[in-house]
Amino acid sequence: MKQSSNKKSREATAFLYERLSRDDNLEGESYSIGNQKKLLTKVAKEKGYTNLVHFLDDGISGVTMNRPGFVEMTQQLEQGKASAVFVKDLSRLGRNYIEVGRLTEEFFPDHDIRLVAVSDNIDTAEGENELAPIRNLFNEWYARDISKKRRISNKIKGNSGEPMGLPPYGYIKDPNNPKHWVIDEEAAQVVRRIFDMTLEGFGTEQIATQFEKEGILTPQTYWIQKGIGRPGKTKTRPATKWNGSTITHLLYQQEYCGDVLNFKTYSKSYKNKKRIHNDPENWVVFQNVHEPIIERAVFEQVQQKRGKMRKRRTSNGEHNMFSGLLVCADCGCNLHFHFNQGNPEIKYFNCSNYKGNRGTCQSTHYIRVDFLEEVVLGEIRRLTKFASLYEDDFLKAVIGHSQQADEADRKLKEKELKALLARDEELDGLFERIYEDN
Structure with a gap:
């Protein structure tokens, strides 16, 4: 008995979906959410549906199918809560040829859902409409064309x-x-x-x-x-x-x-x-x-x-030569310079993103300044010894590093030049299209 009641409720229920985006605003007042609701409510009642549920997405492009109102509606359709879907036209469902095609050709038939697109004269209860796939294709082309025009318009505005x-x-x-x-x-x-x-x-x-x-x-x-x-x-x-x-x-x-x-x-x-x-x-x-x-x-x-090198300092104004150079091995955030509150002579660095200090990093990565100085001094001594024993190899390494830096700078300049030349050609093309359009 309960199953029969649920079936009757489903048969009397229709989902009415309204959508409006900036692109659709160009089409005039007939596309407004209010007018879509009035039109769909009138048609659904004429076709005998008594329980009408509205779903809407205002200001969202039809190119994406990940729209809150649309997603909620399809989820409830999967649960068998309605037997019909009413839209003003197929472009309200979306302007994605593949996704809308999958929806109309597979999803709705598989779930025994009637689709009514009022302005397109489509009602699946009256049989298939051979023009529906072509309409879907035209709807996507419209979105593509609007996007192309908007990109050109934005380039003109941005360059002005x-x-x-x-x-x-x-x-x-x-x-x-x-x-x-x-x-x-x-x-x-x-x-x-x-x-x-x-x-x-x-x-x-x-x-x-x-x-x-x-x-x-x-x-x-x-x-x-x-x-x-x-x-x-x-x-x-x-x-x-x-x-x-x-x-x-x-x-x-x-x-x-x-x-x-x-x-x-x-x-x-x-x-x-x-x-x-x-x-x-x-x-x-x-x-x-x-x-x-x-x-x-x-x-x-x-x-x-x-x-370059960001010198951090403590509350009393003291700087440290390693400030701004050390990063956390786990999260990549900077290590900050601090004093031990109990013994100001103890100076150290720790992770700025440590979770015990408003962050998310699991480790403090604590390191004392005096130990760090010893490590760096040891490396300097090792490098100095290498330079004195192997002077020619050291000079080759330094010169090689300098040449690599020069080569990297040259490639960067070439990249900038190519980008500017491409931009020049792009502007020439834009001016030609503007002239032809006018």
């Missing part, structure tokens, strides 16, 4: 100096001109302090610890409280839990000098939305576009400090 990304922490979009950034003074004060503390010799973890003690909001929490929307998944962590990686990321933002850096990331294809870091030589940089938060000289000083 218009910021292609969102403003970093410390800036907001100008209310009067979204293409221009203005300083968000509250966040900018935190940014200036990060740079000042770095120049004073504090490490990223030390800065993060200090900010956490003072209750300063992390960038993600700050944006949420200010109502500033940012893409990506929101990580559940305390509002003031700063990480050293966040500090490092902010220290490398050249935008704080007032510059615009475009094409820092790219995607391989219109089907793969993952952003990949671009080589710096492929970036397009425009200087002094907006008001700077950090003076350029200060920014370059910090980059030089972090890019």
